[in-house]
Amino acid sequence: MSTYLPFARTEARTNYLNADYGWKSWLFTTDHKRIALLYLFSITAFFFVGGAFAVGMRVNLLTPEGIFAHDTYNKLFTMHGIIMVFFFLVPSIPATLGNFLVPLMIGARDLAFPRINLLSWYLYMIGGAIALTAIVKGGVDTGWTFYAPFSSTYSNTHVILTAIGVFVSGFSSILTGLNFIVTIHTMRAPGMTWGRLPLFVWGHYATSLIQVLGTPVIAITLVLLGLERVLHAGIFDPAVGGDPVLFQHLFWFYSHPAVYIMILPGMAVISEIIPCFSRKALFGYTFVAISSIAIAVLGFLVWGHHLFVAGQSMYASMVFSLLSFLVAIPSAIKVFNWTATMYKGSISYETPMLYAFGFIGLFTIGGLTGLFLATLAIDVHVTDTYFVIAHFHYIMVGGMVMAYLGGIHFWFPKISGRMYPEGWARFAALIVFVGFNLTFFPQFILGYQGMPRRYAHYPPEFQVLNVMSTAGASILAVGYLLPIIYLGWAWRKGPKAPQNPWNAKGLEWEQSPTPPPTYNFETQPVVTEPAYNYSGESEEVGIG
């Protein structure tokens, strides 16, 4: 059993929020918790910018003839993709919840490199500011995938400026990953062995590996694209001797692993929530932990499934198809283990658990439709259609954003020291779930019927499903605005949170005051039990 510290529960206790005041204490902080909040506010802002572009797209698609000019629509989907992928999804959970919780969960007083952590946030903001500048100056219309030779030779928009923004923010991602890897290796509290690490930390470890190994490739690719565009170097444009398919190989060598950068932290959050609200150890801890690493490794070997119709060798396509099925196995293992954890549990339905239910359901659909795309002959028909859009959003919005919102609610008391209004939060979770499915499920059908993505105009037979999708999007928008309102209210006016409102296990709840002091722990924590020891077993038990 771990020892519960006898906290002096005085109102005037100093914590990381009231330790210092004034803008300098925030903009020059090296406290991982304050940096996490800087990230939280900035990525939320980017989320709503990216969301506004999505609203524009859905409005345009209400009628087959569209409402905006072609170029306007092309810029809308491009900027939606760029903002959401590079400035929301990639940093989302790692930079906010990961930043806040990794040191707390392993019993460290901060990340290994606190000043580099602050530098990460500044790089992110500089990259974001450059991308926003490109948008304000007129935007970019290449699609977030920047395919050459359109991006290198034909587009008349701000390709270079946008690419620089993405390039700069990439370093933020690399440095965050590096910081996590070093922290997890070197700063675990006494007794926090690898086999006792919370799965949140395992998930972030796997994510960090991809960030460090993958992100440099997109940086190089964007530099080459810049060289091609400015100097006509002859790398990607066939008119000057280049190979446009080479660009796609380089781009997806990062951008496919990047989708695992986006989803692994979501899985990490779910692995915390389900044991807590089932009051039961996670089923198959070792398999869930290893599956994160397996996803990180295999994720680097499947990029070619984006090129089944692009002109790569048929034999290459066959290998990539097989490997893509293989990478589905560790994801399936996670879903099965989460579900098995609930068996004979003691389950309650607080908001984080509702989001976890939603995650399992939507991630299951997203994952299974991934099998359709890995199947070569089906991919030929549905690639570059709304089927892909629906699949991607089931994973990224249905999976990742659900997990993010679940995590935000789960740790809100820890972060703010206040409780959120449970009734409103459950209501919003329901709205998000309904709105999401109405938005994206019709897109699977649209895709198989043959509606290509990135279409400002479309054949009239697709209108009914598009109107359904737009109606769903308006519900989804309400679901996303509600938490902003009630969490904002709760931050100032919510009831004071008890030390451990969910009776959760883990150092961050059991041994660090709520909200934590600047250096996290009042005494050096010592770990004497495995993770998720809800039943209070005194001995470590292997599986078998």
Next chain:
Amino acid sequence: MGVFSIFPPRASTTAVQVDALYTFLLIVAGIMTALIFFCVFFFAVRYRRKNQDDPAPKAIHGSLPLEIAWSVFPFLIMLVMFAWGAKLYFQNYTPPLHDTFDIYVTGKQWMWKVQYPTGQREINEMHVPTGRPVKLILASEDVIHSFYIPAFRLKHDVVPGSYQTYWFEATEPGRYHILCAEYCGTNHSDMGGWVTVMKPNDFERWLAGDTGGSMREQGEKLFQQYGCVTCHVTDREGRCPSLLNVFGNPVVLDDGRTVVADEAYVRESILNPNAKVVKGYKHDIMPVFQGQISEEGLLQLIVYVKSLSPPAPRSGKSAAPAPKANPK
């Protein structure tokens, strides 16, 4: 097919096969989804916490047999999906060697230009017969496009600097969408058209309509206009290889490799003659035509070069008539 059918019209042999595979995956995915949803719902209700003071339940740390079972069984089912999908994919992207009707498609921002060996040219329209393999040779004049016919369940990117091909056999007469599926700039969503599938007799009648000379004849004109004829047919000093009986046959190169002279090889040899030089000939004899000939012109030249090789024994209805002077 009503608005709420999940299948678009089926108008090719491939469409039936892809839909069968899709249905198999839908069933597997449906069973898996139902299983997981049922477990989550059932556990959530059956094991709900009835009293806040209930003691924590006993831990279950896992089960190796279960972990192995739910890794291996899904993977075995996935192997079926993989093999089935790969077989169809190879079939659709490997045109038959004989008896195909070839259609030459050039994509440019933002239209599809379609040429037939008999000389017909269309924009954003394509006519094909039922019951006969049709092979598409796809070229792009600018950016990447993708030639997508949902009713055939087929598409392929059209990549500048290369030829891409696929083939199909249409089954149902009618008019079906041609769509561009790879984002290509401003009017990407308007870069579409119609494929008209016709009964063989109707198609023959359509094909016999007026043309401005067959593709082969236009190619022959270009062959003379660019001066190809001076070296490749009548060259007495042997600086350039003869093009008779070259197309479709293996060619030995000066670096020892052997390649088959297909459309892509002829295209490359026109645009960049030094890339693959035939054994026994010198580099830098032929001018580089990169950027000199339009994609449509290239396709016409290729049809002409094809016509210099006699028809394969089985190709009675070969699109390009072979010159009578060259029996094998």
